[in-house]
Amino acid sequence: MIRKVLIANRGEIAVRIIRALRDMGIASVAVFSEADRKARHVRLADEAYPIGPAPSSQSYLRAEAILEAARRSGADAVHPGYGFLSENADFARRCGEAGLAFIGPPPAAIEAMGEKTRARQIMARAGVPVVPGTLEPLEDLPSALREARRIGYPVMLKAAAGGGGKGMRLVQSEEEMEGAFRNASSEALQSFGDGSVYLEKAVLRPRHIEMQVLADGKGNCLWLGERECSIQRRHQKIVEEAPSPFVTPDMRARMGEIAVRAARAVGYVNAGTVEFLVSPEGEFYFMEMNTRLQVEHPVTEMVTGLDLVKEQIRIASGEPLRIRQEDLRLRGWAMECRIYAEDPENGFLPCPGPIVAVRLPEGPGVRVDSAVYGSGEVSIHYDPMIAKVIAWGEDRPAAAAVMNRALQEFQIVGIRTNRHFLLQIVSHPEFLAGNLSTDFIPRFLGPGEYRRPEPHPVADIAAAIAAYESAVRGQAAPPAQRSVSAWRRALR
């Protein structure tokens, strides 16, 4: 029985997990870096402990500090969220040794899937289709050139030790290989402490479709339906949906069964996701398994009616799954948009800075998982993804309409975000037609295609009124209040 859970994470996912714990009557323990003392997850948790300076290498990635906080708080389990230590087998092992339940898979399963080349070998042996490519990390540039020639361009270079688009490069031709190999290795080394890369045949105009699985360690392993995550920029997902407009019931069942086979092949327990690359002809290949909760898990929750975080906690407590495969019903359509502090016009460069106001969307079909509030700062130290908007509708057009409304209502003032860019995506005719592929953004909203909002007379009017009021009535300010005076200063 789990009574108190430490969340080894920050941001929206820490908030999400704390909420599930509260729903279950389980105490929550937050950890925070020096930059996060005021963060939402700290305030929502029952307890909170500092774990070090702002850089994540000195705080959220420090297993030692997190285990110490767990010991001090008397927590009996650790939820790693996503990112940070969530796919670190050594951390999972050390939790176990400290008598803490790790809310995630066994260390051996993390290891098996974590090293991407080894995972591909295991999958190939288990009869899970994999993309043609090298099954070993590449030794050097000459071997990369040789293997690429064997498989045929275009190829994709990928970091052996990680995911999330880091250390990943598309190589169209032999001339591009040298630069791409160097950049991918160096980025992999920076991000994962391991510069080894491997290569795969690049499937052109593919879709990214993934299957959620849930295994209880008592022999039950279910698939919960797919998510399509083809809308990506810089190889990172920004719009996800469930189900996929491309997947038929028959394809779903085949994909689900293969995902379960993949999970069983590594002795998987808890929630996990098997990612597939899907060709326009409908062939699908195993890409990797994410041995953790996914950012986009809410869309599965919306269409299945399940709470995946609660399921994770029940599994970690040793409970068997309550549902069977035949109970799975998908209801309606769900979409998720990731709000990033970034500039879509400038290569999606992150835009950290102070937040001065947040207006959250509300109403039927809208869910927001976020850690933003009407003040605070988007720090340079962490991922610029600051909120997720999830929309549900009875079918895909209805879900898209709800998403449109929610994005319109959602305003984050002070920093630049990708909100307008997301609006362009979810109202794009190709998106609405379900014509998705991982090159959707360069194809339809690339440089030259994407435009910032046109000037609008109401914006000019509002700016003029704000300037006028601060000049003329600025003295008669409301009662002194920090945020208000900051506003007055800013509006001077």
Add this chain to the structure above:
Amino acid sequence: MRYVILRDEREIPVEVVPREGGYRVTVDGVPHEVDSEFLLPGLYSLLVDGKSWEVNVYSPEPDVYHVHLYDGARRVELLSPIGLVLRAQSTGAGGRGSSVRAPMPGRVVKVLVEVGQEVRKGQGVIVVEAMKMQNELQALADGVVRELRAREGEGVEGGADLVVLDPLAEGG
């Protein structure tokens, strides 16, 4: 009160005249009757010629306003006529070269050029990492590297000059 909006090299005249319950705002010669209600700092309800708008206005720096409408945010540069004159006096100086600037705070991962090296417009000159993302910054024009102001491994401020370029060839 009179203002000027700077947009696309143009100076657009704006006038704000208070009236009962709001303002008459004239933008580029077009008058609008505006019923304006201040709700919270930065948050307004505007009824403009009968249409309803909820608007967030934020001024991150003097004369610059970020105006959030439902379909997206606009940046409006709005000056008083005096501000316009002051601005004209303060600019105008500055060298003829160009430099590559850090778009945001970060850390230099790699410097790709040397002092004295010729670079072409669009060529990558320095790699800066910020928020776990590596970004190769490119020269905005052809030139010769005059000075490197950042070293590998060093932290840099947003807006800092990293690589200073002299214009290429004649007259430079």
